[in-house]
Amino acid sequence: MKHLKNPLLSISIGIILAFTLVVFFATEATYESIESASIWVRNYFGFFYLYLGLGCVLFLLAIAFSPFGKIKLGKKNSTPEHSLWAWTSMLYSAGMGSGILLRAVQEPVFMQQHPPYKSDLAPEILALEFTFYQWGFTAWAFYGLFAMVVGYALFVKKKKVRVSATIENTISNSVARKGIDIMTIITTIFGLIAAISLGTTQINGGLNHVFDSHLGITTTLLLAVLISAIAFYSAWQGVNKGIKIISKVNILITTLLLVFVFLMSDISGILVAFGTATLNYLIDFIPMSLAYGNYDPGMTFLTDWTFYYWAFWLAWAPFTGIFIARISKGRTLRQLLLGVLIIPSIGTFFWFSVFGTSAFELIEVWGTYNNEFGNVFSSIFVFFKNYPLATLLNFTTIFLLISFLVTSIDSAVFVLSMFTDHGKKNPNKQHRLIWAVFILMATMALILLGNAKPDIDVLTAIQKLLIITSLPFALFMVYMAGAFVWEISNKKK
Template sequence: MRHLKNPLLALPIGFLVLFTFVVFFATEKSYEFIELTSIWVRNYFGFFYLYLGLGCVLFLIIIALSPIGNIKLGKKESSPEYSLWSWTAMLYSAGMGSGILLRAVQEPVFMQQHPPFASHLTPEILALEFTFYQWGLTAWAFYGLFAMVVGYALFVRKKKVRVSSTIEDSISSPLAKKGIDIMTIITTVFGLIAAIGLGTTQINGGLNHIFDYDFGIGTTLLLAILISAIAFYSAWQGVNKGIKAISRINILITTLLLLFVFLMSDMSAILTAFGKASLNYLIDFVPMSLAYGSYHPGMTFLTDWTFYYWAFWLAWAPFTGIFIARISKGRTLRQLLLGVLIIPSFGTFFWFSVFGTSAFGLIEDWGQYQNEFGHVFSSIFVFFENYPMATLLNFTTILLLVGFLVTSVDSAVFVLSMFTDRGKKNPKKKHRLIWSACILLATLALILLGNAKPDIDVLTAVQKLLIITSLPFALFMVYMAGAFVWEVSRKQKSIN
């Protein structure tokens, strides 16, 4: 009965239980409703996502380079709570994780085979440039905006770990504040279950490829249960014992895998492609972000790729941003923002340059391309078949997928528990148990939704669902950014 007095716990869980129940017993009808709603959102708000992404990047750069960037998250004499290595490992594991394995080969090759727009660049460089666009500054700007605003509220204004704390001086209604927190929790959960659904399906695809056997949906469901159980144990141990340790292992193995492919491939071609694509990305960033003129890839392309990615990053922004804020105590806003924007973005660019350029080379050597890398859930495993120790590489990839999913889930469970346990920085363990179980049930429902019809998969279901669930939060982020500027300006005036 005590939980019923906590609306931030009871209402979101009630909603998610209802969602799970409906999807379990009316899977096809649920998918049809989601499909129709996602089309409506795309038609009326698709370009809003683009403008919001560009606005966030420019806004954070201005803040970082302004005097506001000198504000420290904590006491003036305090030093960062975590080393740069641990901080980078945790934010990258939470913020990208299994996605870089899911798309490492498939996305650059798709962009090469289907150029998004006409360009003077070669198909290979354009493919990398557009891949960078979808995984670079914009994604991390969504996370960074949230981390900045929440970190300021948490460590400078000494507020509780709740999204409503960031705007409580401009909104006095307790009902509105609870509504904002509930919206954030639901958005977080949908973004998370989307990642688990995609990740477990890729692991299943890898097992199917390695053993040449169709393990089916039952294995995917079992994998979701296993990952949720490991993540719960990690979240139970806390940030220092569980989350930090697994994050560092993930980044170490990822780096070794990256170096192996880099050293076994055409290193000169990779470095050249990385430099050219990065430079053109920076030059073309604004027109690409606006889909302006010749940079407009068409509505179908935007819907299948960019709108979906922006919705995904927005859905991950609450828990990733709050987690980054939680581990950024002792850093200035400038260090936080430039670190979040630059370090993981260019690390991701190099990742895609290595795998993408190597895949382009394989296609060139084959003389023809018959969609070998076309299946998103098995492309990286097919790719490794062309390298020494393919079986070891494929099993390592599966291990990494599990590790990245665990760190995404455990950090999200920890953040959700902070929300619902009165904004405490170290929430009670029973909240971590409740959220682990809730996330698992909703994930199982999403996997079933992704198998509702023979012509759809989990990725299709996720794309449509996230475009819907992230919209309210996208609108709120505009207000949150304005409230932050107003609050900081008011405080600076009072000091002067």
């Protein structure tokens, strides 16, 4: 009963429960409402997402290279709480995870077959460059902004782990602050259940491919239950015993998978493509971020890809950023921001270069392309058919999909529990159980929503939903960044 007296917990769960029930009992009507609302947001705020993304990257670079970059998250003589390897493993597992497996082959090939805009670059290089753009600095800037602001409030100002703590000096109304925390929780949950829905659907697709079966929505729902249960156990164990260990295992196995494909493919071709696409990405980053002139792929393309990605990264920013802040004690803002922007981006660029370039070569060898990599949920499994040890690679991928989802869920459960348990750094385990259960319920609702009509899938439903739910948070991030600058500028020496 005591949890019912916690307004942050009870109101947030009430909203999620209401959404879940509406989807269960009015699935098609809910989808149609979401579709209408997403069109409105796209028409009036689509380009705002682009400008916000570029603004975040430039803002973080300005902070990192300014005197403010020397500010340490903790005492002046403190050292980083986690090694660079452990820190990178945890932030990457929480921040990207299963997404790089979902899109490893499908996205670069789609961009090669359907170039976003006319360019003098080879289609393969443009495809990699645009993929880098959607997975690179901007995504990590959304996370990094949150990590910086919350880390400063947590370790420098000694405030509780709540988003409202970052704007206490500018918003004194307690109801408004609670509203901000609830908005953050709801945004986090929608981003998380989107990832679980996509991940479990891909695992289902992988199982169907490996065993030549026809497993359907029931299997996807059972996978969601299994993964949520494992994630809850990891969150129950805490950061050092659960999350940290699984994250290290994830990155190690992912690296081995990457190295295997790299060594079995055209090594020199991959390296040339990686270097060329990265250089062009750096040169074209600003006009691409503004969709300016020749770099404008058009509203339809932006809606299907970039707006959706920016909404996804924004939805993940609260829990990923706060989790990164939680594990960054002892680092300076400069170390945090440059580490978050550069290290995972370079790793992601190389990942897509290896899988994308190898897929391009397969298509060239085939002579014709009949959309073999067109299904986002099975493309990587189709890809592995062309390599030795294909069965082992497929099962390794399925294992990684499960374990990456586990690390995303357990870190989110931990962060949500910190929010609702009065901002404690080590929240009550009952809160972790509550959030694990309600996240699972909401995930099952979204999977059902994705199957509401025969002509839609989970990805379509998520694209439309996230563009809506991320908007209030995107607007708030502008205010949060301004409040942070005001606070550090007026900090007493």
